[in-house]
Amino acid sequence: MESIPYDKRSGKIWFNGKTVDWKDANIHILNHGLHYASCVFEGERVYDGEIFKLEEHTERLFYSAKRMGIEVPYTQKEINEACKNIVNIQKVKNGYVRPLIWRGSEMMAISAQKNKIHVAVATWEWGSYFDPQLKLKGIKLNISNWRRPAPNTIPWDTKAAGLYMICTLSKHEAEAKGFTDSLMLDHEGNIAEATGANVFFKNESEELHTPIPDSFLDGITRREVIKIAKSKGIKVIERKIRPEEMKNFVGCFLTGTAAEVTPVSQINDYKFKVCQIISDLNDAYQNLVKKDSAA
Secondary structure, three states: OOOOOHHHOOOEEEEOOEEEEHHHOOOOOOOHHHHHOOEEEOOEEEEOOEEOOHHHHHHHHHHHHHHOOOOOOOOHHHHHHHHHHHHHHHOOOOEEEEEEEEEOOOOOOOOOOOOOEEEEEEEEEOOOOOOHHHHHHOEEEEEEEEEEOOOOOOOOOOOEHHHHHHHHHHHHHHHHOOOOEEEEEEOOOOEEEEOOOEEEEEOOOOOEEEEOOOOOOOOHHHHHHHHHHHHOOOOEEEEOOOHHHHHHOOEEEEEEOOOEEEEEEEEOOEEOOOOHHHHHHHHHHHHHHHHHHHO
16 A cells, blocks of 8 residues: 555545545645645544544644644534544554645735635555664664754744655655664754654663753654653653763654654664663553553
């Protein structure tokens, strides 16, 4: 299925309040979302037919829209139901859900005050974001040349499409050099995140250190992993972390809806072990998502 282009797949998509054929979920090339990134979205995981943390994702979707000046023509409850219904229609057992909101084609300039707001939800079967074999050994990251912008220059706490441009550039740069993903610094040169996941480090004292999310998204998975760690008596320290401090850490992992809990074995020349504490957190997270889907 992964080899089939997304525009060539079959099934149904929820599109502006209606369930339409996959092939008919089209928009005109002259739309504000495409040209000016007037688009917000979410990425959600399906486990055993249930969407994990659906309400939290929808709440963030609406927050992102509000920050972008977009008035959503549906309620959060309606979007929740749309997500559940399309998963059931598509018979997705373990997969991904992509709700998105964008400005349409009525105006094609910087200003888009009169543009219609469109909403769609698609879902598909999907496995691991990273190669499962690589996850066992830990993935390798480079350090991107691109940085997370200052928080007073962008709506940094949203999932807005335009924020991911430098993520794509960073990911492509990493893959061209033989790495799996890229670590991004913030505008001050502190460690921020990977291209689509938050980052944690473990020191020899069994403490976890993670950057303060003050210029990048505070991930839903990040928050859940912090809760799990604290419930296990693991100290979690949120702080500014300089790149050169990585020499003092023995373990590293990423968290995200797609990444889940993914060990990191290397960032540039810094090497890390897949520590027991990381394996334990991954097991606990997998138990959590399965427990929620069974509830």
